[in-house]
Amino acid sequence: MGSLALSAIRKSFGAVDVLKGVDLDVAAGEFVVFVGPSGCGKSTLLRIIAGLDEQSAGDVRIDGRLMNGVPPARRGIAMVFQSYALYPHLTVAKNMSLALSQEGVAAADIRRRVETASALLRLDALLDRRPAELSGGQRQRVAIGRAIVRQPSLFLFDEPLSNLDAALRVGTRIEIAKLHRQLGATMVYVTHDQVEAMTLADRIVVMHGGVVEQVGRPLELYARPANLFVAGFIGSPTMNFIGGDAAARASAATIGVRPEHLVVAREGAWTGAVSHAERLGADTMLYVDVPNVDVLGAGMLTTRILGDIDYDVGDRVGLTPQEGKVYRFDGGGNSIAA
Amino acid sequence: MIPARTWPLGRAGVHLVLILYTALCLGPVLLVVMNSFKSRAGIFGAPLSLPNAATFDLIGYKTVLGQGAFLRYFGNSLIVTAGSLAAVLLFGAMAAFALSEYRFRANRLLGLFLALGIMVPIRLGTVAILNMMVAARLVNTHLALILIYTAQGLPIAVFILGEFMQGVSKDLKDAGRIDGLSEYTIFFRLVLPLVRPAVATVAVFTMIPIWNDLWFPLIVAPGEATKTVTLGAQVFIGQFVTNWNAVLAALTLAVLPVLVLYLLFSRQLIRGITAGAVK
Ligand SMILES: Nc1ncnc2c1ncn2[C@@H]1O[C@H](COP(=O)(O)OP(=O)(O)O)[C@@H](O)[C@H]1O
Ligand SMILES: [Mg+2]
Secondary structure, X not given: OOOEEEEEEEXXXXXXXXXXXXXXXXXXXXXXXXXXXXOOOHHHHHXXXXXXXXXXXXXXXXXXXXXXXXXXHHOOEEEEOOOOOOOOOOOHXXXXXXXXXXXXXXXXXXXHHHHHHHHHOOOHHHOOOOHHHOOHHHHHHHHHHXXXXXXXXXXXXEOOOOOOOHHHHHHHHHHHHHHHHHHOOEEEEEEOOHHHHHHXXXXXXXXXXXXXXXXXXXHHHHHOOOEHHHHHHOOOOOOEEEOHHHHHHOOXXXXXXXXXXXXXXXXXOEEEEEEEEEEOOOEEEEEEEOOOOOXXXXXXXXXXXXXXXXXXXXXXXXXXEOOOOEEEEOOOOEEOOO | OOOOOOOHHHXXXXXXXXXXXXXXXXXXXHHHHHHHOEOHHHHHHOOOOOOOXXXXXXXXXXXXXXOOHHHHHHHHHHHHHHHHHHHHHHHHHHHHXXXXXXXXXXXXXXXXXXXXXXXXXXXXXXXXXXXXXXXXXXXXXXHHHHHHHHHHHHHHHHHHHHHHHHOOOXXXXXHHHHOOOOHHHHHHHHHHHHOHHHHHHHHHHXXXXXXXXXXXXXXXXXXXXXXXXXXXXHHHEOOOOEOHHHHHHHHHHHHHHHHHHHHHHHHHHHHHHHOOOOO
């Protein structure tokens, strides 16, 4: 129940091509996250799956059934929006049950399903309140509850955590992960936050400029990014990219080293002065000026060391990439197999 | 709340201007109401003083209410105004929803066409309208006036309501679609309640010129059966003698419904007018 197949999905708004041919298969029960910078077409793709927008070309299949032109309410989906989109004039209970009463579900059945969902999301005490009387986190839980009561085969989330503050975001993220385990339903989740993507997903779909750059399990993307974009997007702090001689010696146009894969010592492959240090306690980020190395982008190498290491701005350090942790890219930006 | 800036002279100036403007607006109305309670001698002897024991007289109201036709005129005005108002609000809101919600080829053009109606006074088309009404055999019917006023009120209603509807969250409407609500339910149950202040604003601004209009009743519905209050009050203005008591009493009575409606809508109205300013 709840498999999804997209084939050659295209979407244009006037002359602007927002999606340029997206193919994707999602197995039943899978948690798939679309991730990418904002404006890359994630929401548009999700809205096409939901039936809120019509694709310019291509097919959407849910559970093997062709969904082109089928209205959203008949696709067996439920959607959670970033802005919650609760009905302001209805109570929490009514917000959750509206779709069911539209479908003509029996009243007793509706009550039971609302009760189950509200127990799951700890909403019991709030059922008679209106959305205006709830906090942001409670509103988002109601929105998720509204999706659950419909017992859809496919859940769609569009940046559901983006309007929450940092602490609440982590809590709700864990709750969504639990929910996926309990319900076993298929979930498609859109976010621009790679941490959410890495922590929630069975599989991540990295999007950029309307095309899918890579699809894979989180650690697969981390270990074997297909190209420069994925390499730079997955991982935090972002990967160091180096061109010039250093890359040429590795017979590549660009090489990449993750900050956590740079060993700091007195001497190293690249030496320079610390220009800035961020000390978080558990780990320390050093930004090192390396004048003789062609670092792309910021012009500084970033390194991440575990623990609180006492380096000061101006200290000279040497940086050496760990054995086998250097990513190589060709002139077109694609990964060169090791 | 930002604390009021202390600039006493400037604030006094602002208040002075506002008070003068209020006096300017209310003065004539007050004069009409005041004098409607006086005898003819009182009206002409001391037009600016309040009615006192010597000048108090209800003769104007007796004349107006005694003349049975007046109640009918009142009823006609109510029918025409309520009918037009309902049509303007319903069709205006629906058109505004369609223009702001759906993307279709003629969307822009249609919006522009409707906006044109705001700029061109409908009275310029009086002759053509009269011809049409004659051809449709609608002269001297309520429907004729309702149709004209609906046409007159729609452009600004669509314009204002469209602006407000653009502000209604797209996600909310989409959530409704996913929940299986029809477009009509989304319009009536989700969107309309959220733009209620704008609807109230449009209602008041649409209603007043209709209630007060003399032009179209005189031209397309001057018959005894369809005469409106404003037109009816004119019977007391003669070429040689004018029954001022009756005219003033009729005008005072004619203000009442507008006043009632205003009181009903005022809360929403103020919210509608200041919606853009207070965020
Ligand atoms: N209704 C629309 N009309 C025109 N352009 C749109 C519309 N919706 C989205 N776009 C454009 O499509 C691109 C992708 O939008 P979106 O899917 O919302 O991106 P994301 O969710 O990845 O941030 C953006 O450049 C946006 O401006
Ligand atoms: Mg988006």
